[in-house]
Amino acid sequence: MSGLKPFYLIEDGNFHIPVASLDKEVFAGIADKIYEKEVELAIISQNKNETAYQLIASKKAAEPKGTIVICAHMDSKYNTDGALDNASGVVTMLYAAKEIKADNYNIDIVPFNTEEYYDPQGELIYLDYLKKSGEDVSLLINIDTVAHTGSSVAVASINFNENDHVLESSISSCPGIISGDPWYAGDHAIFAFGGTKCVLIYASDLFEGCLSYTHCPKDTTDLVDENLIKNAAGFICKLVNTFN
Template sequence: MGLLAKIAKPRPVGTAQNQQITDYIGSYLESLGYETIKIPFSCKVWEAKESFLVIDGIKLTLQVNPYSESFAGTRKATVVRSLEELERVECVDKILFLTEELAKESLQPKNYPFYYPNEHKVIIDCLEAKKPSAIIAITGGTPISGLKPFPVMEDGNFYIPIASLDKDIFLEIKDQVLEKELELSIVSKNDLTTAYQLIASKKVTNPKGTIVICAHMDSKYNTDGALDNASGVATMLSAAKGIENHRYNIDIVPFNSEEYYDPQGELIYLKELEENKKEVSLVINIDTVAHVGSKVAVATFNFNGKEQLELDGTTNSCTNIVRGQPWYAGDHAIFAFGGTKCIVIYTSDLFEECLSYTHCPKDTIDLVDEKLIENAAEYICKVVNAYK
């Protein structure tokens, strides 16, 4: 578990630990004969402390949404439940409670380059136009992480202070908030710093193209991110030792902003591909793999029938590897949508159980099965080494 233990620590983009782990991954890959480059980018490092709402002398704990601005003061409050109510409400210089339809899911960051649905844009644009002093989102649990209450906003380009309150608590006080003077404290701080996107490469003579093996290395705040995605990085690094393909250049890419509101690492790598006129033949993305009690699932994109049959043969010959269903919420998506052949490797119980541990303190190293990391790495080596 040496690789996993070195990576499974809180490592949000730009933090000191993120930098240390970036350097460790680079040194490890250099020791295997890969050439590495580190490309800097500017990012925010976030820190929050105890935040609360006081209603009739009762102090309620809030969860600050990552990268929120700070707020301290007393204001009247109003509640909105739908976009129609939001469009009508007058809430300048008030505390705005978002509930029901408006707080059913996390909103994509503003202008996210790969995916920014119009329904999210409409809500965010309206919130900014309404100019509340602060926002409190009433949320609970979510099927896509272990956070409760989950953040509605995680965006350093959204400048209205915002925190979340558990909806079960809100049910007890909802009749007490309207047009009352409420005391609110959101303690949040953002500092600009520099992070790095690492790219490691092995080149061959007269390559037929480039095979990309990637796994995002950053984590959310307040989690070791063992499953998501130290497991994927450990798998990627283990596979890097056994790759022997003399037909294709190999890029090993630990993406360093997948959990960040601004995907600088991904954009940097896409630019590097364009500038160096690299033709990507295959992408293998590893994200949240090796959960104890599961198997290793593989899903494919853009393979023709013959290629899929060959890949199925490899899958069937490997221990603990099973066919999975395609999904797009990962670093392979931009390549898959562009028509590149992609394989995503993940834990077979990702959607049934595993996501409930992610993005929160529950995601610890004891949830990861070392043997499944070995199985996944062996599978990657078989696929890459035989790829023609």
């Protein structure tokens, strides 16, 4: 699920287990030097507690029907620019936030923190915020790894019924937007499993090559098409402004 090579066998904060991985091509270059010999291996690693913050920007309606959440995770893996995953999503979210005109729903703009790491504190903080405020989420739009050069903007829905035509109408009226298939490895998952209507926006080639650039040094700005970001933001505005 990423371009990181070699990939970690264990990446879980539940376990304080040092992990090192050696690429098979690298091993092939040293195999004759270590075959049938005693090898001493040291893994220099540590776990540290850090402090981070979860930002929530809210636009309140006078008589809200509910709350629409537009989100994109703002964190990235180490040793990567994170241009596709997920600076592209954050920029799309901010573009959309500037142009939304709807005044019948509360609008929450949420750049989720810690999506890429163990223990999704950003989600938990936001869920606690919703609980304390008594707000119900009517629609959540999650933007994750969008605008890969050469792709289209894919849109997938979860928990919509066959009579919900607003999504189809928005897709057909916005350039560069196509229907996609839902997936659940993201910040929308906890809401989707709870029955909330969710819209997922991502690069149409995410699983056909785009992922090979993510979570590693290859994820740079030259992979991002700004026009696709604007297309995605335009779609979000259209959907939110016409959502009933």
